[in-house]
Amino acid sequence: MNKIDKPHAIPQFNLYGEINESLHRDAEFIHIEDISTRCKKNNWQINPHRHGVLLQVFCMFEGEIKVKLDERHHLLTGSWVIVIPSGFVHAFEISSETKGVVLTIAEHLLTTNHDQSNKDCFTPLLQSPQLIEFKEEDVLLKQLKNYIKQIEIEFNSAETEQYIMLEWLVKATVLTLKRQLHHFDFQAITNNKSYQIINKFRDLLEKNFTKQWPVEKYASILCISPSTLNRLCKEVVGKSPKTTIQHRLYLEIKRRIIYTDDPLDQIAYNLGYKDPGYFSRFFKKLEGVSPRNYRNNKMDL
Template sequence: MSRHSPASARTNSSSADIPNIDIGQAYDQHYVDAEIHYEQLEKLANFFGRNMPVHHHDRFYQIHVILEGTVRVHLDETSYTVNGPMFFLTPPTIPHAFVTDNDATGHVITARQQLVWQLMGDLGITRWGNNGTMNSPLCVALTPDSNPSAQRMLYLLNLMSAESNDTGMVNIVALKALLQLILIDITRLSDQNQQKQKTRKEDVRIFHRFNELIEAHYHDHLPLAQYSQMISVTEARLNEICRRLAGLPSKRLIMERLMQEARRLLTYSSAPITEISYQLGFKDPAYFARFFRRNAGITASQYRENKN
């Protein structure tokens, strides 16, 4: 998932300038007074278009679930580009806009604010109230193969799609029950997403700190254990973070920095190779020669000749 906050996506006008779309009145008169409305994404896209300009839904929550395709969505002042399966939630009055691929499929649920608060309140979950944290928009990628909450949520949406074919009293009760279960999964996925974001930020901090230490100590030939101690992480975690963020193991990043400096000195310095090996912290020039050839595929002398 990519995320950014471009100036073009920011909403500087007041909420009164942003269109308020009432699904019941604008799309389906059968739902003018309904508490919950379900529709397939494709049908709404055929009616409103694939490029929805900025708008909001007064006193309504809306959940968009994209099963296939890509969506570019602007939620308040933040923009995301996400491939399905994913969902984004917009609380009442939150301005949002989105563009979906022509072949994107999915589900759209629109539910009255009071119904959502009631359903969550019945479970003792109060985060959906006036000052609740869930009044912030959400954009979450779904991984049903590895996440039971995501798998269950997609299953419940299929059940809701089947129930929406009839609007009898029993079906309305069933829709509310399914919505309550979906909201539970959304709170779980939101918690997991927030934890992932915290973990991701911490991993990035560790990665940057490791690179700072490499820059300061690569010529000291410190063991990886010493780097780990200075960052207060295990060698295994440091290695996992480096592989995930840089595509290289942690030891390789240290060697790459050493090789970068060796290449620079061989190219731009006229100092003898023996002296360069000492500058790089090698106590034995012969060891530097083996190190360079193993990593460059040619000797240091050949490398220098090729650059001249």
């Protein structure tokens, strides 16, 4: 991938860089198109960006995709689905032989208007990017292709209640992906109270991590004690809430160092650090180098 000039902020697009403010207000947004339709217009390369309110599902049934998710690079061939929730930086290089579709969904569609047990079915695919592999013999691959085909037909139709049908098909598609990803009993996990609390914690963290809230603040909002939050977080996530908070900040620091040319002091202030020196020490403790050296090293790649 060619070196790309850094913007002043990480590009945040609605759909493929097309600025349309109505999409931010449209909780019912669903879009589908062939990978080739869009990507060949961009020389089969999509530069680093993220989306504010959209979940994107890249379904590749044949070909090759090089995908970058934050700092991690992946080379995928064959049948894969790449699920990218809002807020995550991603980029692609796609071979011209690649066949598949891109399904774009307003996340609001999957997170509201459900009872809690149904809503939690979608959370694993809304919290972090997922790379989901399918084998040709997988029953769920055939099911996925059938849903995709029905979405394409409905998307291009003018039938009455079109959007209701699209909503049902999209939800069936996302649940199919979840089944392929996890292969476990959905009802057991969606009824798990610990899982529900940690999902709420993650959602709070995503919305408030720049405020530098202590663990006690999150626990208070969740109406549990800090020790309970600590125990549940370790059970579900495998690390303490304090570490989870630190790692979210650490990830965002790396994103802004790599994908923007904002001064380091400005990045520190924007992420809630009043002392740039503490910001630098925090980053160096986790990364092993200072923010400045980290940026210089990335510029040389």
